[in-house]
Amino acid sequence: MSLPSSHKAAVVPEAGAQHKVVDRSLAPLSADEIAVKVTATAINPVDWKIRDYRVFITEFPAVLGSDAAGEVVAVGSSVKSHTVGERVFFQGIIGKYDSSTFQQYVKIPASLAAKTPQKVSDEQAATFWVAGMAVNTGLYHKSGLSLAAPWDKDGDKVGKGKTAIILGGSSSVGQYAIQFCKLSGFDHIVTSSSPSHFDYLKTLGATQVLDRSKATSASDFASITDNPDSTAWVYDTISSPSTQLLAVEILQSLRGGKVIVVMNPDEKAVSQSQVADKPPTQVVNILGLGSHPDYRYVSEPLAAHLGGEDGYVATGKVVLNRPEVVEGGLESVEKALKANKEGVSGVKVVIRPNEA
Numbered sequence: 001m002s003l004p005s006s007h008k009a010a011v012v013p014e015a016g017a018q019h020k021v022v023d024r025s026l027a028p029l030s031a032d033e034i035a036v037k038v039t040a041t042a043i044n045p046v047d048w049k050i051r052d053y054r055v056f057i058t059e060f061p062a063v064l065g066s067d068a069a070g071e072v073v074a075v076g077s078s079v080k081s082h083t084v085g086e087r088v089f090f091q092g093i094i095g096k097y098d099s100s101t102f103q104q105y106v107k108i109p110a111s112l113a114a115k116t117p118q119k120v121s122d123e124q125a126a127t128f129w130v131a132g133m134a135v136n137t138g139l140y141h142k143s144g145l146s147l148a149a150p151w152d153k154d155g156d157k158v159g160k161g162k163t164a165i166i167l168g169g170s171s172s173v174g175q176y177a178i179q180f181c182k183l184s185g186f187d188h189i190v191t192s193s194s195p196s197h198f199d200y201l202k203t204l205g206a207t208q209v210l211d212r213s214k215a216t217s218a219s220d221f222a223s224i225t226d227n228p229d230s231t232a233w234v235y236d237t238i239s240s241p242s243t244q245l246l247a248v249e250i251l252q253s254l255r256g257g258k259v260i261v262v263m264n265p266d267e268k269a270v271s272q273s274q275v276a277d278k279p280p281t282q283v284v285n286i287l288g289l290g291s292h293p294d295y296r297y298v299s300e301p302l303a304a305h306l307g308g309e310d311g312y313v314a315t316g317k318v319v320l321n322r323p324e325v326v327e328g329g330l331e332s333v334e335k336a337l338k339a340n341k342e343g344v345s346g347v348k349v350v351i352r353p354n355e356a
Contacts, residue, residue, distance in 0.1 A: 005025055012062040013058070018334050026107050032076055039354055040125070044131070048337040066101060067131075069088065069126040088116055114306045114307030123323040158184050163227075166190070168212075188208070188230070191210070192210045196346075199344070202332075204319060245272060324350065336351050
């Protein structure tokens with residue numbers, strides 16, 4: 001197998017347009033890159049938001065997509081970590097079209113690609129990186145909580161005696177947040193979801209799951225801990241105006257701390273966080289940009305510890321999201337984006353770019 005001179009890609013041809021399948025080619029590999037045949041790519045909200053709101057697009061035609069798995073077809077001259085024929089999963093690079101995943105082939109820095117375990121399908125593997133990197137940024141990067149990571153010395157003990165509160169546990173980010181909090185040794189992992197997901201989230205590591213339709217006030221969450229000092233942050237994986245405000249109020253009913261959000265901070269939540277007679281609280285927006293130089297101290301060891309036959313995934317320490325495949329290959333990109341935009345519960349939408 002080798003890298004073809006041209007391949008199919010779903011591109012946004014111009015501002016405001018929907019995806020169209022065209023032929024394109026990749027630039028030559030750099031010494032530290034690998035070329036990958038993309039067998040599965042997952043859909044994330046950021047994908048249709050980039051298309052609809054025209055952010056991160058530098059020029060047209062634009063290639064989107066940033067969550068994928070596939071097979072290595074070529075390696076750069078200095079790459080020792082990966083070989084041709086190996087299966088990998090990785091985070092594409094927003095705004096860098098040769099490294100965006102709504103196409104049949106991409107190139108990516110080798111150090112950012114995790115090796116796919118034998119027992120894991122490419123569709124499963126494609127669900128990790130965008131959500132998983134958001135979690136690892138929120139927990140371990142300096143822009144988030146800056147906790148010691150599980151692969152650091154004593155990183156598996158940073159949560160001892162402490163409580164993690166995660167809003168939206170059944171979301172992709174929520175599922176990975178629960179699991180990495182477990183890897184970090186948190187004694188109490190509290191989340192919210194619809195009742196249909198309660199049992200599954202407990203298998204991932206949640207110690208208590210609240211009904212999101214009923215747990216709508218700070219007291220509903222604050223009452224679950226006997227020690228207010230054990231909670232210093234809330235990870236809001238939904239980050240709607242209402243959940244951000246709730247997260248702020250939860251911390252203010254305890255001792256304050258940080259609210260980690262994956263969207264822009266909401267004005268009302270920020271205003272509430274600055275109320276003078278309440279414990280100091282901060283709303284922090286994180287970006288899981290694993291390819292950026294400032295994030296490599298998190299993304300590179302994450303890739304190394306995540307993949308392979310002795311990594312987090314193969315050993316069951318990280319359970320990947322459940323994929324929901326939209327058939328039709330690249331021609332189905334718009335259908336898949338629509339499905340994600342309209343909302344899915346407990347699963348992640350995936351397409352297969354090389355599917356006929």
